[in-house]
Amino acid sequence: GAVVSQHPSRVICKSGTSVKIECRSLDFQATTMFWYRQFPKQSLMLMATSNEGSKATYEQGVEKDKFLINHASLTLSTLTVTSAHPEDSSFYICSASGTGTNEKLFFGSGTQLSVL
């Protein structure tokens, strides 16, 4: 199956700093990428949808100025958590679909963000 690589897998940062998470599609062109957030013992919550070359569409309640999403190429999307605070600590997961993925979404391995 298609491979989605997410980096870093774990990051610890100080409150007020910004953190960038990368999501790459390794063997297909990801025309659409999605970012999810998951708190402990809860399900995945969709944060935003990004199409290559377009501005991301954010779900209700997700601050677009805090969670900056860039999808500048067909193989790379980034999520930047700006001015992170402890309540932003969560498991962030990207997913992608595109040419050749045959109606499926493929997910990255996730990034555990801990803000001190």
Next chain:
Amino acid sequence: DAKTTQPPSMDCAEGRAANLPCNHSTISGNEYVYWYRQIHSQGPQYIIHGLKNNETNEMASLIITEDRKSSTLILPHATLRDTAVYYCIVSRQAGTALIFGKGTTLSVSS
């Protein structure tokens, strides 16, 4: 997208078949049934999907009722590594976001 209902948890003995049910009574004609699983602290893993017909792959079988209002995921010979949260999701088409419910926590024990 249609909503799904799954039991919160199930147990299965190693080597036995695990049958995970899902109700999706409001499914539309053009919506697919997807199954993913998530092992602790990892991203969801695709298992199988179908529209109307039953499907089988190297991981599992998907049985969809004739009226499409429910389905069952079958892991034919469960192993300890199959312990995970299993999500049944109904979605219109490829390229749209999957909306996750609470899923079923499957515990496989020896």
